[in-house]
Amino acid sequence: MISPTAITDALTGLAAQIPVLVTANPVPFAVIAGFFVLIYAARAAARNRPVATDPSRLFSxxxxxxxxxxxxxxxxxxxxxxxxxxxxxxxxxxxxxxxxxxxxxxxxxxxxxxxxxxxxxxxxxxxxxxxxxxxxxxxxxxxxxxxxxxxxxxxx
Ligand SMILES: [Zn+2]
Structure with a gap:
């Protein structure tokens, strides 16, 4: 049986490794981060793009x-x-x-x-x-x- 404390400890341990991993491999992490920024920007641009709306809004x-x-x-x-x-x-x-x-x-x-x-x-x-x-x-x-x-x- 795995105790909840063991899970929490394992997760905390993993989380503590993240800064270590990032500092050890800055380039791949920058590429991944840049990729997410690009996706976010593309989605925001798509949302804000003006569209041609039908002059009649309501169905007759x-x-x-x-x-x-x-x-x-x-x-x-x-x-x-x-x-x-x-x-x-x-x-x-x-x-x-x-x-x-x-x-x-x-x-x-x-x-x-x-x-x-x-x-x-x-x-x-x-x-x-x-x-x-x-x-x-x-x-x-x-x-x-x-x-x-x-x-x-x-x-x-
Ligand atoms: Zn319905």
Whole structure:
């Protein structure tokens, strides 16, 4: 049985070695640190880059009606463990957030319940989440309606 004190002591011992390692190998550690700084800077730049936003921010009533109808009135987002959420759709959600250049078009429209829409915020869904939704849509979208989720205003 390993005692908690032994673990703490081992970790403290390891932590004490860090300055020793860094002083012994300054160049590799500087390269690693520089790499992290670059990643951070690139991410910050990507966040602050201005995007072309759609002049119309809100979905029209006609778009909302069409979007709710094709979803059968049900939320389209991930619910419990990657299955479709069981909530009733009351919100027209931008798959790619409007503020991040998502278009106010049917391709970018996702029917969402209040809970999912609030928790999603201005996050861009992962490619994996997008694929899951498109696969589900094949089962409930009316015949001939494209299942593609997500469109950027600049690429319309
Ligand atoms: Zn939902």
């Amino acid at each position: 009533q006609a778009q909302r009606n069409e979007g709710f109808a094709r979803a059968g009135g049900r939320c389209e987002l991930d619910g419990f463990f990657f299955t479709r959420c069981k909530g009733q759709a009351h919100h027209g959600d931008h798959h790619f957030p409007w503020s991040r250049g998502g278009s106010t078009s049917m391709t970018n429209f996702v029917a969402a319940c209040a809970r999912c829409n609030t928790s999603k915020g201005a996050k861009i869904p992962s490619a994996w989440a997008t694929m899951r939704m498109e696969a589900r849509r094949r089962k409930y979208f009316p015949q001939g309606v494209p299942v593609k989720a997500g469109e950027r205003f600049a690429h319309r």
